[in-house]
Amino acid sequence: MKKLMNKPEDFSRETIEGIILAHPECLKMVDNNFRCVVRADERKPGKVAIATGGGSGHLPTFLGYVGYGLADGVTVGNVFASPSAEAMYEVDKAIDNGAGVLHLYGRYGGDLMNFGMAADLASMDDIRVEEVLVTDDVASAPKGEEDKRRGVAGLFYAYKTAGAAAEKMYSLDEVKRIAQKTVDNxxxxxxxxxxxxxxxxxxxxxxxxxxxxxxxxxxxxxxxxxxxxxxxxxxxxxxxxxxxxxxxxxxxxxxxxxxxxxxxxxxxxxxxxxxxxxxxxxxxxxxxxxxxxxxxxxxxxxxxxxxxxxxxxxxxxxxxxxxxxxxxxxxxxxx
Amino acid sequence: MKKLMNKPEDFSRETIEGIILAHPECLKMVDNNFRCVVRADERKPGKVAIATGGGSGHLPTFLGYVGYGLADGVTVGNVFASPSAEAMYEVDKAIDNGAGVLHLYGRYGGDLMNFGMAADLASMDDIRVEEVLVTDDVASAPKGEEDKRRGVAGLFYAYKTAGAAAEKMYSLDEVKRIAQKTVDNxxxxxxxxxxxxxxxxxxxxxxxxxxxxxxxxxxxxxxxxxxxxxxxxxxxxxxxxxxxxxxxxxxxxxxxxxxxxxxxxxxxxxxxxxxxxxxxxxxxxxxxxxxxxxxxxxxxxxxxxxxxxxxxxxxxxxxxxxxxxxxxxxxxxxx
Missing domain, CATH: 3.30.1180.20 (Dihydroxyacetone kinase; domain 2)
Structure with a gap:
């Protein structure tokens, strides 16, 4: 399969630059860093923030679900590669409205480690972080080991329901509960x-x-x-x-x-x-x-x-x- | 390239059946004929109707632009093959609100012939039909012969502007003028x-x-x-x-x-x-x-x-x- 690209190492950055040029009313970078993209619309004080992220190459996952009634920020890795914990931490700081942040993402090794480290960094800033892993891929682990499964297209449902709950000003515990109930089902x-x-x-x-x-x-x-x-x-x-x-x-x-x-x-x-x-x-x-x-x-x-x-x-x-x-x-x- | 299909001859019918099952509030067949698909929402008496059509295999073109502020009906051919004049005529009859029908489609031989025959059939029923051909593909004929060009993605703009004009209750002449101005630009x-x-x-x-x-x-x-x-x-x-x-x-x-x-x-x-x-x-x-x-x-x-x-x-x-x-x-x- 042939690709329409420039230098391979510029693929993710150029994708994000195109997206920000196309949709400046919806999305913006944090500190001009294309690895950190957040909603550009007005913030609601006290609203729970939802952070997601992962490797590029899955559009509209993950970045496409940053918006009203969905997630608040995303960390962007290279194609199929986890972004860094530092970038995730920058997104957490940028989107927290004082009500805490839910890390909501698909269960993959690199992302697990990096979101964990980002949560530790955020907690040192007194930002409360909770986590829900999306594990919907039936083929990736047998029944009884659902929590070892990978996250795939079912991510969309978790963004949709948790994002709605956050927009309705539910607490972090409630947003987390609804995200987890969605994943479980x-x-x-x-x-x-x-x-x-x-x-x-x-x-x-x-x-x-x-x-x-x-x-x-x-x-x-x-x-x-x-x-x-x-x-x-x-x-x-x-x-x-x-x-x-x-x-x-x-x-x-x-x-x-x-x-x-x-x-x-x-x-x-x-x-x-x-x-x-x-x-x-x-x-x-x-x-x-x-x-x-x-x-x-x-x-x-x-x-x-x-x-x-x-x-x-x-x-x-x-x-x-x-x-x-x-x-x-x-x-x-x-x- | 491998395909997810059943019998090749059922491809277009099964596609339309899936679409109608998925979106019954928006789209319906005329007389149970999958070749004729029209809007399912409430009709506006006196609104100019827009008919389009062509071969399958281009989704969301053409059927995807049947809706509010867009076209009113579509005739569905097999993949890359023009639908029949009879089916086009059935769509014209089904969507006419008494203000006439604009045939709006991409300039291809089979479609030209069939839409022409359908217009003749409709006129015998006293349905006034006008036509605008979309000819946006610069590569398909040289400058100076713009009217010999094929219609490609620019179809979208013609649906968007003509569909808006029709929804605003403009006359058939005005809807046609706006569609043609869009094509010209x-x-x-x-x-x-x-x-x-x-x-x-x-x-x-x-x-x-x-x-x-x-x-x-x-x-x-x-x-x-x-x-x-x-x-x-x-x-x-x-x-x-x-x-x-x-x-x-x-x-x-x-x-x-x-x-x-x-x-x-x-x-x-x-x-x-x-x-x-x-x-x-x-x-x-x-x-x-x-x-x-x-x-x-x-x-x-x-x-x-x-x-x-x-x-x-x-x-x-x-x-x-x-x-x-x-x-x-x-x-x-x-x-």
């Missing part, structure tokens, strides 16, 4: 058809034959649970959705939100073909779709493939999901 | 890095070496103006933008809207790297960016590449561009 499975290319590597992260796909592959190319001959869209959806459904489990009578996410190179047409089958299967099991999201929400550069995510809803999570949200990358009116 | 250039695969063909539409790109290629793989070694993002932007600027021409003091469009497989990161250079070049020439759009607006399945579009604005076009628009695929608040 979110399950994702992905499938990859082709590799992506990290700019600094200059070649595909992994190889996969023209007639193969890998079910359960992670968004950085982490091994999945099965490499198999190419199946139909319907077959892929059935395999992935059944694994998701039995994992939580999602049962008859449940109300869910469905997220059909493109990993980068998969046409929107194919995501809707998948949604058609998701709808049919859930309908057959008596599981009701309350709200759907279909498009690119967490990508892996130009990887071909998709992921399916279900979030099991109760009245509180519905209220948070229905809350208005606004960023340059995601817009939703209040229901 | 819109210029696009694209670059392709890889081919797409049409489902029914099952193999890439064209071949291109791993170290090559084609500047000016059309969104169905039509030949461009130059096949060249892979250049940097900055170089590609400079070549394409200069051709656009000199074509209209866009001159110092002009106000423009910029659209940086991904063709399918190009990461959003790379589109923002391009926007950074667009901004620098326009700023250097004293051309002011009034509003930007960055993302996937007109795709070519999973083609890697992008297009740049400029629209030269006056006060009237700014007013139309700032008007609220809403579809499942495109949301913009009133400025």
């Amino acid at each position: 979110t399950r994702t499975m992905g499938v990859a058809l082709s590799s992506c290319t990290v700019p600094e590597a200059g070649k595909p992260t992994f190889t996969i034959s023209d007639d193969e796909m890998e079910i359960g592959m992670g968004i950085h190319g982490e091994p999945g649970i099965e490499r198999t001959k190419l199946k139909t869209n319907d077959e892929v959806v059935e395999i992935m959705l059944n694994k998701i459904i039995e994992d939580l489990p999602f049962e008859e009578g449940a109300e869910v939100s469905v997220l059909v996410n493109g990993l980068g190179a998969t046409p929107l047409e194919e995501l809707y073909i998948a949604y058609r089958k998701v709808y049919e299967i859930l309908d057959g099991k008596g599981i009701k779709i309350y709200r759907n999201y279909i498009g690119e929400f967490a990508t892996s550069m130009e990887m071909a493939g998709m992921s399916l995510t279900l979030l099991k809803l109760d009245d509180e999570l519905k209220e948070m999901l229905d809350f208005k949200a606004y960023s340059p990358f995601f817009k939703q009116d209040q229901k | 819109t210029r696009t250039m694209g670059v392709a890095l890889s081919s797409c695969t049409v489902p029914e063909a099952g193999k890439p539409t064209f071949t291109i070496s791993d170290d090559e790109m084609e500047i000016g290629m059309g969104i169905h793989g039509e030949p461009g103006i130059e096949r060249t070694k892979l250049k940097t993002n900055d170089e590609v932007v400079e070549i394409m933008l200069n051709k656009i600027i000199e074509d209209l021409p866009f001159e110092e003091g002009a106000e423009v809207s910029v659209l940086v469009n991904g063709l399918g497989a190009t990461p959003l990161e790379e589109l923002y790297i391009a926007y950074r250079k667009v901004y620098e070049i326009l700023d250097g020439k004293g051309i002011k960016i009034y509003r930007n759009y960055i993302g996937e607006f007109a795709t070519s399945m999973e083609m890697a590449g992008m297009s740049l579009t400029l629209l030269k604005l006056d006060d009237e076009l700014k007013e139309m561009l700032d008007f609220k628009a809403y579809s499942p695929f495109f949301k913009q608040d009133q400025k």
Whole structure:
């Protein structure tokens, strides 16, 4: 796969420069440092702040979810590489409104270590920091070890619900509780058809034959649970959705939100073909779709493939999901 | 490139079924025919209706621009194939509010013929039909023969401005005038890095070496103006933008809207790297960016590449561009 880029080492900086030039009314850097990006709109004193971050290459994750009803700041790493603890600490200081900061991010080794160090630094400044790890990827660890799983497209739901709670001026403990409840009720499975290319590597992260796909592959190319001959869209959806459904489990009578996410190179047409089958299967099991999201929400550069995510809803999570949200990358009116 | 699909011949139907299941509050079929999709919200008697259509495989073009402040109905062909005149005529009948219909679409042979026949059929029902062809692709015919050019991502601007005028209850003549003025002031250039695969063909539409790109290629793989070694993002932007600027021409003091469009497989990161250079070049020439759009607006399945579009604005076009628009695929608040 060929890339439209300049020097590989400038990839993340130039991306952020483009974003800030395009959306100055929404986003700004902290101290001219492209690694630290925060909301540019008016601050609300006493509002809990939400910080996120991680490697680049997943737009709209993570930076795309900095906005009203979502997160307040993001730390930007190089492609697929964790940003530094110092940069995370700078974001914490920049976004704290006196009510504390929730670190909300996907469970990856480098990010875990660096967000931990940033929390220590912030606490020395008397900024209270709590943490919720998103761990929605069913393929990354077996049932019973949910807390060892990676975070993938389900991150979106955690931003959406926790962001709404923060905007409603809930306390840090309450925002954390809602984020954790969201994670506990979110399950994702992905499938990859082709590799992506990290700019600094200059070649595909992994190889996969023209007639193969890998079910359960992670968004950085982490091994999945099965490499198999190419199946139909319907077959892929059935395999992935059944694994998701039995994992939580999602049962008859449940109300869910469905997220059909493109990993980068998969046409929107194919995501809707998948949604058609998701709808049919859930309908057959008596599981009701309350709200759907279909498009690119967490990508892996130009990887071909998709992921399916279900979030099991109760009245509180519905209220948070229905809350208005606004960023340059995601817009939703209040229901 | 591998596809997530079922039977190739079901690709367009299954796509539309998924879309209607996902967005029943916004879109519906006419007489259960997936080839004819119209707005599902309340009709405004006396409002000019806008019909569009063309082959599938370009989402969000065309169907994604059926909504408030945009078009009213779309006719859906197979991938890269024109829909029939009969289906277009069914859409005309379904959306006419008594004020006439504007056929607004990209200039391609099959669509020209079929929309023409549909207009004849509609006129026999006393539905007044006018037509505006979008012809923004600078690479597809030389200066002086602008009316022979193809329509590409600039379609978006024609929907946006004509759709706003229709929503403001302008007459058919006025909606047509605004659509034509938009087309007259819109210029696009694209670059392709890889081919797409049409489902029914099952193999890439064209071949291109791993170290090559084609500047000016059309969104169905039509030949461009130059096949060249892979250049940097900055170089590609400079070549394409200069051709656009000199074509209209866009001159110092002009106000423009910029659209940086991904063709399918190009990461959003790379589109923002391009926007950074667009901004620098326009700023250097004293051309002011009034509003930007960055993302996937007109795709070519999973083609890697992008297009740049400029629209030269006056006060009237700014007013139309700032008007609220809403579809499942495109949301913009009133400025």
